[in-house]
Amino acid sequence: MQRNTHDALSTQVGRRSFLKMAAVAGAFGATSAFASAGATRPATEEEVKDPFPGSQKIKTVCTSCSVGCGIIAEVQNGVWVRQEVAQDHPISHGGHCSKGADMIDMVRSNVRLKYPMKKVNGAWKRISWDTALDEIASKLKSLRGESPESTIFLGSAKMSTEQAYYFRKFAAMYGTNNIDHQARI
Ligand code: SF4
Numbered sequence: 001m002q003r004n005t006h007d008a009l010s011t012q013v014g015r016r017s018f019l020k021m022a023a024v025a026g027a028f029g030a031t032s033a034f035a036s037a038g039a040t041r042p043a044t045e046e047e048v049k050d051p052f053p054g055s056q057k058i059k060t061v062c063t064s065c066s067v068g069c070g071i072i073a074e075v076q077n078g079v080w081v082r083q084e085v086a087q088d089h090p091i092s093h094g095g096h097c098s099k100g101a102d103m104i105d106m107v108r109s110n111v112r113l114k115y116p117m118k119k120v121n122g123a124w125k126r127i128s129w130d131t132a133l134d135e136i137a138s139k140l141k142s143l144r145g146e147s148p149e150s151t152i153f154l155g156s157a158k159m160s161t162e163q164a165y166y167f168r169k170f171a172a173m174y175g176t177n178n179i180d181h182q183a184r185i
Contacts, residue, residue, distance in 0.1 A: 052076040059086060062100035065157035067091065069100050080107050140174070148175030155181040 043051075055076035061068040070089025074082040083104040087094040106112060116132035117124045127135075143151050153171040155164060164181075171179040
């Protein structure tokens with residue numbers, strides 16, 4: 001079956017990014033305007049057939065939770081450029097939840113968080129890792145002084161067994177049983 005332009009584009013740029021681009025294009029009626037300004041050109045047949053020449057498809061798993069659904073990561077020159085579902089994965093059988101369906105944006109989204117941010121007077125400000133750790137440690141210490149039960153520890157769904165063990169130990173040593181996880185399935 002021949003792929004249409006929508007399919008070709010959406011597989012190249014990722015579903016979420018594509019939807020954003022489509023929304024922008026729709027809002028401004030931009031497609032023809034860009035084309036007439038020479039800002040865009042139709043993809044060549046070769047580019048549609050093989051948009052990432054020399055890329056490799058690598059079987060891996062989604063790391064958003066411990067289910068470990070299968071993903072095929074297409075990598076070109078060390079950069080993850082496209083994602084597909086792993087139809088033959090023994091656990092997920094080609095299925096994903098919404099987090100896994102766009103896992104690639106965890107590494108290439110322009111809006112992903114890359115360093116600690118702190119809200120100061122209503123605006124987000126970048127702070128260093130040392131400052132973030134010091135501030136969190138000092139806040140935890142002061143809350144513990146008031147009452148350890150005022151704090152809850154919420155583990156990540158992507159923790160390994162060993163990480164979960166240490167997380168549990170940390171909460172117990174802090175002095176509370178308020179601990180939970182946010183697994184999906
Ligand atoms: S259930 Fe969702 S988040 Fe968990 S591994 Fe599968 S796709 Fe990723």
